[in-house]
Amino acid sequence: MASHLKSIPRSTARVGWNNRSQTVTMPLEYRFPESVREVFIRREGESVILTPRPTDWSGFFATGMKASADFMAENERLPIQERTF
Template structure:
């Protein structure tokens, strides 16, 4: 005897409107921290992806990114100017 199992449920969000703005109400586990005031938004196929916009550059500088040795090797020469 087999029993029919319910498919696993996926978290969902509610989509609505506030005046002429579309609003998405997310479950608590998906909400951004209160400090996040803006997000970057992009589409990948039919998916919409939200990424917190950093409020400062500290994360960028902490990443320790370095440019390659030949960075700007093919740049215009410096112009001599008289002041």
């Protein structure tokens, strides 16, 4: 093992099962605030990344982020479907 890896303190979490769901019990310093009820989950290689899901999107919209001019330019326009009710 490389010497620079030995100096990095690593915390661990316990992985278990609750019925058919896998659970992870995290140390206190890694836990989400009690206000967080849902997280987004994604995989990066072998890592699993959890990000709090916002309950209020106003912060996102306040950033001023907008789609680029060519956003969905490749999207195929489908004909309007005639329906009878």
